[in-house]
Amino acid sequence: MAPETKSAVPSPAAGSSNPSSTTAAAEPASKPGVDFIRARIMEDNATGRYDGKVHTRFPPEPNGYLHLGHAKSICLNFGVAKEFSGLCNLRFDDTNPTKEEQEYVDSIREDVHWLGGDWQDREFYASNYFEQLYEYAEQLIKMGKAYVDDLSAEEIREHRGTLTEPGRESPWRNRSVEENLDLFRRMRAGEFADGERVLRAKINMASPNLVMRDPTIYRIRHAEHHRTGNTWCIYPMYDFTHCLSDSIEGITHSLCTLEFVNNRELYDWVLETLGVYHPQQIEFARLNLTYTVLSKRKLIQLVKEGHVQGWDDPRMPTLSGLRRRGVPPEALREFCSRIGLARADSTVEYSMLEFCVREHLNAHAARVMAVLDPIKVIIENYPEGQVEEFDMPYHPEDESYGSRKVPFSREIYIERDDFRLDPPKKYHRLAPGVEVRLRYAYFITCREAVLDENGNITELRCVYDPESRGGQSPDGRKVKGTIHWVSGAHALPAEVRLYEQLFSVENPNAAPEGQSFLDYINPQSLTVIEGLLEPALAELAVGQKVQFERLGYFCKDKDSTAERPVFNRTATLRDTWAKLEKKG
RNA sequence: UGGGAUGUAGCCAAGUGGUAAGGCAACGGGUUUUGGCUCCGUCAUUCGAAGGUUCGAACCCUUCCAUCCCAGCCA
Numbered sequence: 131m132a133p134e135t136k137s138a139v140p141s142p143a144a145g146s147s148n149p150s151s152t153t154a155a156a157e158p159a160s161k162p163g164v165d166f167i168r169a170r171i172m173e174d175n176a177t178g179r180y181d182g183k184v185h186t187r188f189p190p191e192p193n194g195y196l197h198l199g200h201a202k203s204i205c206l207n208f209g210v211a212k213e214f215s216g217l218c219n220l221r222f223d224d225t226n227p228t229k230e231e232q233e234y235v236d237s238i239r240e241d242v243h244w245l246g247g248d249w250q251d252r253e254f255y256a257s258n259y260f261e262q263l264y265e266y267a268e269q270l271i272k273m274g275k276a277y278v279d280d281l282s283a284e285e286i287r288e289h290r291g292t293l294t295e296p297g298r299e300s301p302w303r304n305r306s307v308e309e310n311l312d313l314f315r316r317m318r319a320g321e322f323a324d325g326e327r328v329l330r331a332k333i334n335m336a337s338p339n340l341v342m343r344d345p346t347i348y349r350i351r352h353a354e355h356h357r358t359g360n361t362w363c364i365y366p367m368y369d370f371t372h373c374l375s376d377s378i379e380g381i382t383h384s385l386c387t388l389e390f391v392n393n394r395e396l397y398d399w400v401l402e403t404l405g406v407y408h409p410q411q412i413e414f415a416r417l418n419l420t421y422t423v424l425s426k427r428k429l430i431q432l433v434k435e436g437h438v439q440g441w442d443d444p445r446m447p448t449l450s451g452l453r454r455r456g457v458p459p460e461a462l463r464e465f466c467s468r469i470g471l472a473r474a475d476s477t478v479e480y481s482m483l484e485f486c487v488r489e490h491l492n493a494h495a496a497r498v499m500a501v502l503d504p505i506k507v508i509i510e511n512y513p514e515g516q517v518e519e520f521d522m523p524y525h526p527e528d529e530s531y532g533s534r535k536v537p538f539s540r541e542i543y544i545e546r547d548d549f550r551l552d553p554p555k556k557y558h559r560l561a562p563g564v565e566v567r568l569r570y571a572y573f574i575t576c577r578e579a580v581l582d583e584n585g586n587i588t589e590l591r592c593v594y595d596p597e598s599r600g601g602q603s604p605d606g607r608k609v610k611g612t613i614h615w616v617s618g619a620h621a622l623p624a625e626v627r628l629y630e631q632l633f634s635v636e637n638p639n640a641a642p643e644g645q646s647f648l649d650y651i652n653p654q655s656l657t658v659i660e661g662l663l664e665p666a667l668a669e670l671a672v673g674q675k676v677q678f679e680r681l682g683y684f685c686k687d688k689d690s691t692a693e694r695p696v697f698n699r700t701a702t703l704r705d706t707w708a709k710l711e712k713k714g
Numbered sequence: 715u716g717g718g719a720u721g722u723a724g725c726c727a728a729g730u731g732g733u734a735a736g737g738c739a740a741c742g743g744g745u746u747u748u749g750g751c752u753c754c755g756u757c758a759u760u761c762g763a764a765g766g767u768u769c770g771a772a773c774c775c776u777u778c779c780a781u782c783c784c785a786g787c788c789a
Contacts, residue, residue: 165728193789225788226789286787287786290785291716292716292785293715327787337717338718339716339718339784340784341784343785346787348787349786367787371789372789388719388720388782388783389784389789390789392719392783393784394718395718415719415720420725468737469726469727469737471727473719473720474719474721474782475781475783476726477725478725479725479726482726484738488751493751497750526747526750527751559749567747569747570747603747609747610749679750680748680749703748704749706749
């Protein structure tokens with residue numbers, strides 16, 4: 131980008147030779163130490179296990195939108211693959227037709243790509259393997275390692291035993307191979323209704339690990355699958371499908387979250403019993419974040435019950451929500467890198483995410499001026515009808531961002547919070563008799579505040595110092611405050627959406643008996659206001675990110691129209707004055 | 715009360731027998747035409763607890779405590 135004056139607001143994407151979508155999910159700015167998974171991969175490479183190959187996969191079920199928790203997994207799986215010159219597949223774990231939809235697979239593809247995951251041509255579906263999986267199931271039956279059970283779901287539960295007592299064997303457990311085969315084939319042929327029979331692995335009803343007490347591996351579901359339509363009426367369960375999908379794809383390291391530790395024994399049993407290629411499952415702690423919920427069930431509820439305006443509501447921790455909010459994918463990758471990877475349950479503070487967002491945007495967002503809570507200022511000694519233009523840089527630390535012209539006139543608007551009739555100690559902004567700098571424009575001194583009958587300030591009368599043009603001190607005198615402004619005659623009205631945490635407590639998941647996380651929804655999570663923007667902002671593209679000086683980072687929303695732009699507040703700037711004032 | 719997993723600062727997290735990295739947050743200060751950024755400084759005599767082994771223990775042993783996961787024909 132040429133360092134010249136221009137009118138179009140530069141965007142980080144346009145100013146970078148590396149569009150985010152093509153950089154791998156693997157290049158955070160900070161270099162973390164080696165975590166236990168990478169350590170293990172290095173060890174496997176050293177010992178020649180898997181022939182030095184690294185092949186991972188990101189395996190979402192298309193039953194909802196991806197969120198921050200998935201971001202951790204995406205960065206891990208695609209990151210590890212990239213770091214070790216390996217591959218990472220995108221695999222849809224679509225074995226439950228009643229919960230899955232095409233809309234979700236579309237959003238997942240978009241979100242993974244946006245975050246930087248590149249699966250090239252390796253987009254797979256567990257449903258692609260249905261025939262092969264069926265063959266494996268028959269093989270298990272022939273080995274005497276699986277049987278068709280006529281027990282109802284409830285009866286199976288009763289037979290399973292409890293945490294402390296062993297289970298009991300089903301009366302159908304010892305059917306002949308021939309009978310099992312016949313029954314299983316008839317299950318496939320659609321001769322039975324949903325729930326009438328299941329196929330179970332024959333393992334050990336007394337195992338202390340409940341997962342091993344003859345787990346169901348196929349159930350009957352007369353339902354239309356979003357990919358296979360009505361060709362199947364029996365569907366394999368997760369525990370049977372996942373390990374075999376990993377095996378079929380030649381996965382080396384099957385990374386998943388801690389709640390699957392118990393399932394690993396079954397993962398290994400299936401592959402060992404069938405005698406097929408055996409990847410290793412490694413578990414890590416899932417992500418928890420303060421002030422938010424990251425469970426699919428809860429996110430679905432927020433959407434379906436209308437507590438938010440959709441999966442991409444900017445308050446949602448979904449990737450589409452964060453994207454719309456203005457969070458750059460680079461910030462998310464940096465976040466995932468900074469939170470580390472371990473096996474201890476943990477809850478990361480939201481401030482960690484905010485830091486990553488600000489860190490990236492500070493370096494990559496153009497600075498512009500907007501007044502969100504305007505109060506009119508008349509500059510009494512400025513000639514009526516006169517308009518000047520000030521050249522203002524788009525970025526204080528990066529000349530390549532160029533600059534734009536900003537009009538100035540007799541009537542301007544400043545932030546209501548930048549004036550006090552009776553300023554507290556250490557208040558550096560405007561007050562009666564006090565001089566401040568209008569950023570890149572002039573020094574002004576407040577002469578008088580005009581109040582209405584209720585005592586509300588309606589306008590400020592000020593005078594300016596013509597010698598201070600550009601905001602330079604004419605005689606070396608200092609002003610303590612510099613405030614932003616917008617010319618009244620040139621201001622561009624806009625809808626601005628100010629977001630706060632969706633929940634007002636650190637852990638909305640910890641609702642006591644009889645209450646729910648919904649009771650903690652922050653009623654002020656969204657405030658819509660009318661703001662005034664400097665005219666250069668008329669040309670922003672949807673999705674473009676800027677800093678409104680002294681206020682925060684904002685992103686132009688897709689709801690914008692030609693007449694009326696809409697902005698989402700991505701994050702505020704750090705505000706040490708607010709902190710100071712609060713302390714008194 | 716069965717099995718599994720995990721406990722290092724307010725929050726993440728290194729550390730794997732030689733005397734507690736780093737980051738976030740917080741706090742103090744310098745700088746500043748964003749009360750932003752940035753820079754400098756402070757922040758664990760102690761690693762869930764108690765015993766033991768050792769010249770030496772967050773790391774090894776024993777016991778105890780706490781938290782999380784598992785009784786779907788969900789993933």
